[in-house]
Amino acid sequence: MNDRVTIPTTLARRENKVLRPRDAGDVYAHPRSEFERLLEQAVLSRISTGYYALAPMERLGDPRWRPDLAAVALGVAQADYGRDAVALMSITAARRHGALPRAIGTAVVAAPKQRPVLRTNVGDVVFVKRDVRRLDLERVETDLTAGWMTTPEQTALDVAARPGLGGIDEAEAESILRALARKIDWTVTEKLARDQHRPAALARVKGAAGA
Structure with missing residues (x-):
């Protein structure tokens, strides 16, 4: 320093x-x-x-330091919309839950407004318009800020509903769903699917899990 x-x-x-x-x-x-x-x-x-x-x-004073992409996504979204209006979701939450082993160059964050992809020096940030009050969330700590991300149950439904979000392919989406299926509470997942009118997403999660 x-x-x-x-x-x-x-x-x-x-x-x-x-x-x-x-x-x-x-x-x-x-x-x-x-x-x-x-x-x-x-x-x-x-x-x-x-x-x-x-x-x-x-x-401080170390020019080699770079922040984590998920932390950047959450921090930018909080700066623009406030801590409680945004949450890490989809593949970014999946990686936080240990369901996506490799780092990828895109982070996905739920926010009150749809907006263009933000290109950053550590990767791309994709904003998805969602009312986070309707999502199942848990706390997350990053190296830039603390806030919210979707639970394994919510994450599984989100990935199943939009498997290509963030640039992953169908095979990797299936792998993520299988990994999340080992972590989720099925009663919670089924209730979320009913409340959010996502029967097809629930069916896909169950199919990936072999349930």
């Missing part, structure tokens, strides 16, 4: 470490120019146009 690196306490203590220049308007008179300085010091890492990630304390 560079001993000359400093960062204001109010930024260091933010729960969400994904920052936009306007988020620092109460700290700096000219946030954009200050962010450029923090980039040069490797305090911030540029994620995409208008979005920056604050390095963890132990990596």
